[in-house]
Amino acid sequence: MVIAFSFHKSPSYRVACLQHKGPWKEDRIRADFRTVAAWAKKHKLKTGHWIMLEGAEEGWTACIEIRGEAKSEGPIRVRRLPAVTVAGAVFDPDVVAPHVIYHGLMDWLRWRRKEGKIKRIVSSREVYVDDPWTNPNSWARTQVQFIVRT
Numbered sequence: 001m002v003i004a005f006s007f008h009k010s011p012s013y014r015v016a017c018l019q020h021k022g023p024w025k026e027d028r029i030r031a032d033f034r035t036v037a038a039w040a041k042k043h044k045l046k047t048g049h050w051i052m053l054e055g056a057e058e059g060w061t062a063c064i065e066i067r068g069e070a071k072s073e074g075p076i077r078v079r080r081l082p083a084v085t086v087a088g089a090v091f092d093p094d095v096v097a098p099h100v101i102y103h104g105l106m107d108w109l110r111w112r113r114k115e116g117k118i119k120r121i122v123s124s125r126e127v128y129v130d131d132p133w134t135n136p137n138s139w140a141r142t143q144v145q146f147i148v149r150t
Helices: 026-042 098-114
Strands: 006-010 013-021 046-055 059-067 077-081 084-091 120-128 142-149
Touching (some): 013 026, 026 046
Antiparallel strands (some): 006 084, 013 077
């Protein structure tokens, strides 16, 4: 399997989010995504991409792209993720370990920074086409993205 790192413009997403503070635990992230998905279903919203944002101070945010009118309610917040320049890679976590992708992408970005192609790395996120736990095609096309400033 060949993994190619590239820069591209990520579109803007309108998302419903649930934020969690604390260390990364897959069971916790999965539960947060299920909560957001249930909220979207309850409000009869169409859903799109599933996005996991890395937060500050060991926090994570589970976001699901929504289509339709909705307002924040309880712990669920509706917000817009702006269109940004990202450096990323698409890969299958069952074939290539995620930590290999993260480390390789960070090293690649470190060299792009030394060359003056980027100014800084802002944060990271994982983007899935759909529910990665129930849709094997979505899991097989995991996108790791680092938001960068050029």
